Amino acid sequence: MLDSTDNLLKQIALGEDSTLELKAIEFKGAHISAPHRNSLADEMAAMANSNTGVIVLGVDDKTKTISGIPVEKIDTVETWVREIANDQITPPLLCRIRKLAVPSATGGETAIIQIDIPRSLFVHQSPGGYLYRIGSSKRQMTPDALARLFQQRSQARIIRYDEQAVPQASLDDLKTPLWQRFRSPLSPKDDREFLSKLKLITRDEDCNLYPTVSGILMATDHPAEFITNAYIQAVVYRGTERNAAYQLDAKDIHGSLDEQIRQACLFVERNMRVYAIKKPNRIDTPQFSLNAVFEAIVNAVAHRDYSIYGSKIRLHVFADRLELYSPGAIPNTMTVDSLPERQSARNELLCSLLAKCPMNVDAYGSQRNFIMDKRGEGVPIILTESEHLSGKRPIYRLIDDAELLLTLFAAPSPHGDT
The missing domain is CATH 3.30.565.60 (Heat Shock Protein 90)
Structure with missing residues (x-):
């Protein structure tokens, strides 16, 4: 995923591809009028069914211009995205939503939202059906492709759920006092080695380190921010x-x-x-x-x-x-x-x-x-x-x-x- 604002801006300048989707946000009064909820749900599910990717809200996909989101409406957009991930997609999609301040087209500063979507362990259905992403567009999955994807994702879940990575979280989300309490005199001195041995963090298929489900549940103050209804x-x-x-x-x-x-x-x-x-x-x-x-x-x-x-x-x-x-x-x-x-x-x-x-x-x-x-x-x-x-x-x-x-x-x- 794009882990710095500079990298994100460079990618936006190049335009959409298999792992990047750009969407301008339009308002009618206090309500979001575009994109349509179902349309964004389809894009999010298609990306989760394909590869790890990023959706950026506040950028015109045709001109690549950063139109931004009014600061006073940024929380409204964040809530709107969370509702779509939970209510419009089955099973609900876990994603990471970040608010960023970036240079605007007029030379000042504006806000955008970056939605980090991991390649899911599940196959997601959205209002448009079972979709996948190819290039900068989304397509319906054929029955045989859908069957293969269900089989692949089922095999991936053979790993115990409490040991699986939570890609929408970062290592910084783990609170030091909460994981340090498991340390003993025989524990490895290196923090990452210790966390890996305890299985509070793990590597995904791309060798990136993320907290595990157990890491989130035992070493964060608010697990429900990452694992729905973990309270x-x-x-x-x-x-x-x-x-x-x-x-x-x-x-x-x-x-x-x-x-x-x-x-x-x-x-x-x-x-x-x-x-x-x-x-x-x-x-x-x-x-x-x-x-x-x-x-x-x-x-x-x-x-x-x-x-x-x-x-x-x-x-x-x-x-x-x-x-x-x-x-x-x-x-x-x-x-x-x-x-x-x-x-x-x-x-x-x-x-x-x-x-x-x-x-x-x-x-x-x-x-x-x-x-x-x-x-x-x-x-x-x-x-x-x-x-x-x-x-x-x-x-x-x-x-x-x-x-x-x-x-x-x-x-x-x-x-x-x-």
Whole structure:
């Protein structure tokens, strides 16, 4: 990709080719009138289906003149591009959007937007169909070419998803304190060698270094900027119904995965009831076993399918239960019934990194020192501790073979209220 403004300007002067598309932006009032959303979606998908490339907004493709984008409208254009990548392309396209200040045709300075589009691991469909790029134009893929591309991209995804490169991110996006915590006296002294050995960065097919999915999830402050919906949506409802009118508290929990786990546990602890009985001595009975909640959130974060776009972990707390939705089917040959007996990890690298993260939270009765133990004790703890407290065994349910729902039942009030 064009990694400097000077290189980009030189390429613009040469005009469009297989890896460069130029588009002028036109406005009608506050709204973008050109190019059409579907047209830009087709260009983006065609490039992702072909080779790594760049789309520049704010440049006339015929004259190569930099027309620019008004500075006060640059954020509107950025949001518009993100919506197109998420809503007009299937599966949604991950791309990097950069705002640049460049010399204008009149001699001053203006703004443009550079969209870096990596060669995708998926085959993308846009409003125009399945397209690919040849030279400076796009074409419909023939059935046999489409079949070959699906086969090639499927083979590329044999690499574990959590070890794959995230081309729309750069090494600078990894926060030093977050990856330094994994260092030990035996770790390589060279930073890049250490990050590569830990698989927080990797090389793509062109030998460029990029953060991996695990690197983004464990060593950035806001993983959802690069991996759609890599956060936890937490909501508390007053009664037993999922109704926005009855919301008591809500929070989108971001941060590195271990931080998301901590914040989600604190969210439940802050919002759940604790019943007190004063005879003969005061006894506090929490609504939920915090140790079970901790294990459930760890499992959801560690084992969810991060390759599923448009799905997030959802943590919903009601007066009578807690529901935790985790995107993805159960890995390998496991079933809902075999969860307490078997162990299988979808994200081996993520699990190993979480096993190196100190608890740094109230252990909620857990004796371990690190967030994960990898011994397969999580589900048994969830089931036994929750059932002991509430008298009801938690329920795992697979929804449409695409999302795992865990329901933990609340302890009944000793006072008979709800």
